[in-house]
Amino acid sequence: MTNLAGSRPQLEEKPTKFVPGQPDMWMFVLFESLLFTGYFSVYLVSRTQNEELYLRSQAALDLRIGVFNTIALLLSSWAIARCVKASREGAYRPALINASLTILFGVVFLVSKVLEWVKEIHMGNTFTSNEFFQHYFFLTSIHCIHVLIGFIVLGVVVYQLWSPVRRSQQLVETCATYWHTVDFLWVLIFALLYVVR
Amino acid sequence: MRRTDGELILFWTLPVLAIIWVSAFFLFPGFVHPMSPTMSAEEVAGFYRDETARIRYSMILFNWFGVGLIPVVILLAMQIRRMAHRTPILCYSLIACAGGPPTLFLIANMFWLLGSFRPERAPELTQLLNDLAWLTFTILVPYLIAQSLLLALAIYWDRQDRPVFKPWVAHFNLLIAAALAPAAFTALAYTGPIAWDGLLSFWVKNIAIAVWIIVMGIVLGQTIRQQRAQDRVIA
Amino acid sequence: MSLPKMKTTEPLTMSDPPTGSWVSRLVWNFRHHPKRELWFAWWVMVIFYQLYGVLFFFVTRVQPPPSPAWDTPTVVRWFDDHDFGILAGFGVVFLVAGMCAPMNALLAYSMRRMSVSRLFAYSYLIIYSLAAVPGMLVMAIAMIVAALRPHRDPELIHWLYDFAFLSFSGTMGVFMIGSLVWMVAILLDKNRVFPKWFGYLSLCNALTEVVVAPAWIFHRGAFAWNGAIAWWINMVVFVLYTGVFIVLLRKMIQREDFRAGPLPALPDKGEAAHSDSVEAVR
């Protein structure tokens, strides 16, 4: 592991091509985004069949909360990208700090998501209210399950960075790839639920 | 000297269980002349009203002791483990089969007990519970069939100087599997041998299960005794 | 975790199979092939899924599922139309449901071959043995009870209809936890039994099982038990997942060397062709 950390900066001088993390994780990224594309397509088609209802229900969503959510997740994604860079350069302390920031922003996202759900439910918009809110609650909660799994994944990152005997760069990159997937899926969900007209 | 490992204790629960099962079988009023699927809803409801007590007590007995077969199947799985196989797959398969029949039997058992819990309900509902109970009871064969076939295959593949079970046990299991098979199709007819009170679906199937338990019990008993004698010599 | 020393009377490297007719090769393979138990379980799995597809999609016609939004007369009519298919088809289902056992045994064995605790193999074995009851048999029982007496109170037939489809679609926890157990085992494994991407695919599969839960709530739309999301997308993922693990298990059996360490890679072309022909005959 130590000689690997020593040799990596050389790689940076003369950039060689490498797949970040396990190539296997990319399989997950592509498959999972395809699966979500399926969900999105169903949503968009149902939307066009009953546009009035969707527009009326959409008015009950607060775009500002959505923007806040997105920025929180983008921040966390940024932090984990910094974490990967730092750990590649052997700077494990900054890497750990960035990993913790990722978790922090993830928690911010989660809390604001739950608060938004509570707000919607208080307004009388629940999973069973109408078709739009079926899709809204379905997409946001399946995404939230991914976020929760993401916390386990980030736990693996922290565990790897914590002790000098572990510190597998490949695992850190694999986990980061997962977290970015959670991020970009949210970017799509945000656009489709809040912005699309 | 071998430690007391309970294998024999579990084995000797089998005859005790068999006695309890047989008594519960005769206590249940719907088995000795099996209830016919052609009974009307009123007849079925009347049956549950008149025979409430015997239905309840026999089915409570079955509820207590229905799962008693599992240790025996696991004992068989452990014998398969001693066979000349390269993988534990057949042993695992038998373990995977072990829970199936008791689970299905317990579902049937619950429907019978539910039927007798409020026999004064609408006859249509009692008939529904009765159908659910009888069909579940009759079609609990899939795992028993699989278990017999897998055991036969395991014995057939056990090619060593002193095989764990003799070849006739394999043939016997094939026969049992064949005897159990027609019961799977019981819902196709109200009358005749396939109906749930018919020759194949009721008598052949249940006698086959009983014979299987008796014969496999004796075979298992002998095998365990030989195995323990062998182990003692080695020790 | 080392594999148990199984008593064997036959050496691992066998003499070649006879070069006679395909029947004699089949018999030889069945009796003497060193991996006969593994291939047996694998073929049982393949045949089981074929039968499953034929029985559920074409004979009983319960898949793709009819609508949960139907009113009672429509449901009764549906049972009238599919009466014989349901009774005969589910009869065959009861006959062959035991094929799950060797299949689950093979999946458990794959975990046993990994460098992980036995916990995984046994947990998976028990979870998936349990899975057949809510996942298939309860539905089959409700269906045949409904088809048995088409003239019973229509409300009761409607109840049995709901019972059948909801028990079939709605109890996905066993499959979810099962997939997750398999996933963790694959990701921890150092014996290279399965590629890691299959572990991640198991996670995808487990997540689609979550998606079925709204079937308990909705009578129509994308989340009902016949909906675009709760059924169609899930079915595609499930079929893909099943196809992938059947192929990967086949590769695992080809690579199996009955030792404890990492599984070797597939042999070269020539040898691979040989083992393929052996297996094609089986």
Next chain:
Amino acid sequence: MSTTFNRRLLIVWLILTSMTLAYVWMDHTVDQNGTLRASTVVTVSAIVIALIKVRIIFREFMEVRHAPAWLCRLTDAWVVLIAACLLGSYFVGSAVS
């Protein structure tokens, strides 16, 4: 070296965030007094902006930029595929209704 890299990440993050804020502007231009109106332009541009963001995340955050060509092409193909599915289902759905 590391500072330049991190500045690049910061710029990427700023671009992504400003694209998110562009949605707010879009939202304000299309809606009148809180009533939402259907708009193909907004729908298509929302989807396109989201996919551009996804591609930026792929390239920069997920480091596909440094990856072998096959991964670059694959992720690009994926973005196109998602775009085709989303826009396709939107337009087909609109045509059907």
